[in-house]
Amino acid sequence: MIWANAVVQGILLGGLYALFACGLSLMFGVMRIVNLAHGDLGVLAAYFAVVLVNNFGGNPLWSFATVIPVALIFGYFLQRWLLDHTVNSGEFSPILVTFGLSIVIENLLQVRFGANSQYLNLGNFTYASWHINRFVYVGKLSLVIFAVAVVILAGLQLFLARTRQGRLLRATADNPRAAALCGVNAKHTRAVATSIAMATVATGGLFFAMTTSFVPPSGSSYLIFAFESVIIGGLGNLWGTLIGGIVLGVSQGLGNQFNPADGILFGNIVFLMILAFRPQGLLAGAGAPT
Amino acid sequence: MLKIEGVTAHYGQLIALDEMSLELGAGQTLAVVGANGAGKSTLLSLISGEKRPTRGRVFFEEQDITNERTSQRVRRGISLVPEGRQLFGSLTVEDNLLTGAAAKRKGEWDLNAVYELFPLIRDKRSRQAESLSGGEQQAVAIGRALMANPSLLLLDEVSLGLAPVIIQDLYVRLHRIAAEGTTLLLVEQNISEAFSLASQIVCLLEGRVILRGAPSDIDMGTLRDAYFGSGYSGSQQKGETK
Numbered sequence: 374m375i376w377a378n379a380v381v382q383g384i385l386l387g388g389l390y391a392l393f394a395c396g397l398s399l400m401f402g403v404m405r406i407v408n409l410a411h412g413d414l415g416v417l418a419a420y421f422a423v424v425l426v427n428n429f430g431g432n433p434l435w436s437f438a439t440v441i442p443v444a445l446i447f448g449y450f451l452q453r454w455l456l457d458h459t460v461n462s463g464e465f466s467p468i469l470v471t472f473g474l475s476i477v478i479e480n481l482l483q484v485r486f487g488a489n490s491q492y493l494n495l496g497n498f499t500y501a502s503w504h505i506n507r508f509v510y511v512g513k514l515s516l517v518i519f520a521v522a523v524v525i526l527a528g529l530q531l532f533l534a535r536t537r538q539g540r541l542l543r544a545t546a547d548n549p550r551a552a553a554l555c556g557v558n559a560k561h562t563r564a565v566a567t568s569i570a571m572a573t574v575a576t577g578g579l580f581f582a583m584t585t586s587f588v589p590p591s592g593s594s595y596l597i598f599a600f601e602s603v604i605i606g607g608l609g610n611l612w613g614t615l616i617g618g619i620v621l622g623v624s625q626g627l628g629n630q631f632n633p634a635d636g637i638l639f640g641n642i643v644f645l646m647i648l649a650f651r652p653q654g655l656l657a658g659a660g661a662p663t
Numbered sequence: 664m665l666k667i668e669g670v671t672a673h674y675g676q677l678i679a680l681d682e683m684s685l686e687l688g689a690g691q692t693l694a695v696v697g698a699n700g701a702g703k704s705t706l707l708s709l710i711s712g713e714k715r716p717t718r719g720r721v722f723f724e725e726q727d728i729t730n731e732r733t734s735q736r737v738r739r740g741i742s743l744v745p746e747g748r749q750l751f752g753s754l755t756v757e758d759n760l761l762t763g764a765a766a767k768r769k770g771e772w773d774l775n776a777v778y779e780l781f782p783l784i785r786d787k788r789s790r791q792a793e794s795l796s797g798g799e800q801q802a803v804a805i806g807r808a809l810m811a812n813p814s815l816l817l818l819d820e821v822s823l824g825l826a827p828v829i830i831q832d833l834y835v836r837l838h839r840i841a842a843e844g845t846t847l848l849l850v851e852q853n854i855s856e857a858f859s860l861a862s863q864i865v866c867l868l869e870g871r872v873i874l875r876g877a878p879s880d881i882d883m884g885t886l887r888d889a890y891f892g893s894g895y896s897g898s899q900q901k902g903e904t905k
Contacts (some may be wrong), residue, residue, distance in 0.1 A: 540758050540762055542767060544751045544758070547752060547754060548751050550713075551749040551750065553732075553734055553811075555807065556737030556766030559695050660697070
């Protein structure tokens with residue numbers, strides 16, 4: 374039963390991994406940009422929330438109302454003013470630029486906030502849980518995060534499948550040349566994709582900050598988890614990313630149960646096994662592409 | 664409607680178009696023929712905005728559009744059906760068509776009108792575009808361009824790789840599009856279909872206009888000479904221009 378609990382915690386954590394990863398998948402799908410600053414941007418959002426809570430007090434949940442709109446706008450102009458300059462200059466330049474951005478963000482945070490760990494404190498709610506039986510419990514916060522993650526992933530899937538803007542994103546991802554020939558404004562479309570990606574990454578970053586403490590370099594490990602979720606699930610498939618996040622979360626959970634220091638190692642081993650035996654990912658090809 | 668003035672275009676050191684000028688009036692149908700490498704597709708890319716000239720200017724409806732992006736030109740009413748169709752393979756037929764309307768130009772072409780012109784693809788509207796046959800894909804590509812309600816439709820080798828009976832069928836539809844008043848500029852290797860559709864023929868050789876005239880004024884011998892450059896004296900040999 375202790376193992377069952379590890380699986381339950383893994384699934385719940387997997388939802389957060391998937392939420393954090395979907396923006397990475399979206400930006401790669403639409404623009405072939407591998408955003409190495411993805412994790413740091415999530416941490417940046419978390420620090421923004423810390424500043425808000427420190428200055429204005431109140432429940433950290435309120436910070437969503439400010440952080441998410443700012444992330445949407447920030448993402449739009451991040452694309453227009455920075456990342457867009459890389460799209461026509463080879464596949465290496467987005468990697469270099471986002472790598473540079475990652476270092477800049479990490480170090481600015483280090484300078485401004487120091488190396489002390491931070492935490493978005495939700496008080497008792499952080500630890501409140503329902504006990505299913507003697508071994509299995511479900512954290513209230515974890516369940517809320519999981520539910521929000523699934524709703525956001527489903528909403529994103531619906532947006533891509535059903536709306537005009539979603540169709541333009543899919544078309545641009547599929548064939549950028551043809552999209553331009555159809556009159557699609559590629560700059561705007563790419564900026565919308567990054568804008569959405571930043572909103573999801575900020576949401577994920579805030580949730581991470583509510584469940585674990587973080588420091589300026591935390592972004593790197595968030596980035597690795599996001600990459601692993603996307604690859605395990607299969608590139609370009611949002612439900613795949615959810616499955617990938619859950620597989621990663623459960624692997625880590627079981628690893629932790631085996632030996633508390635081995636959780637992340639187990640996750641990495643499962644990821645490498647997927648890469649070796651099913652490199653296209655678990656759900657490759659199915660569903661609407663992102 | 665379309666005026667190209669002394670346009671030169673390069674691919675690296677290679678000259679694709681050499682000080683070329685061309686005019687096209689509204690409602691006309693112009694077929695551009697010529698051997699491979701004569702500059703036909705380059706001409707279309709210059710008009711669609713995918714390629715910029717090294718010299719010269721491109722005017723559309725009296726406006727200088729030389730430096731406008733492709734998407735801006737689509738909003739002005741220039742649409743290209745590219746060679747190789749360039750469909751959104753992973754999207755459904757209907758999503759392909761709807762994306763064609765991205766420029767939001769008003770006009771008579773909408774989903775229904777396109778399905779009426781190409782009834783075959785109506786039944787396949789929820790299929791992935793890449794699963795369609797070549798002829799069906801070409802119909803989707805043309806339909807997608809029509810969804811932008813272009814006043815000038817550019818067609819790059821639409822018959823390439825299709826069976827003769829499919830080509831005939833396709834040209835029946837193109838005749839109908841032309842009859843509705845859309846100006847057409849097509850690059851075509853299929854001379855007989857091009858001659859039956861076009862009101863004007865232009866033959867390119869090494870980036871220059873070497874022959875121009877109405878299909879009825881051009882005999883096959885002259886065209887063959889122009890096509891392959893035999894007897895080419897270096898000066899422009901003009902047929903009767905309208």
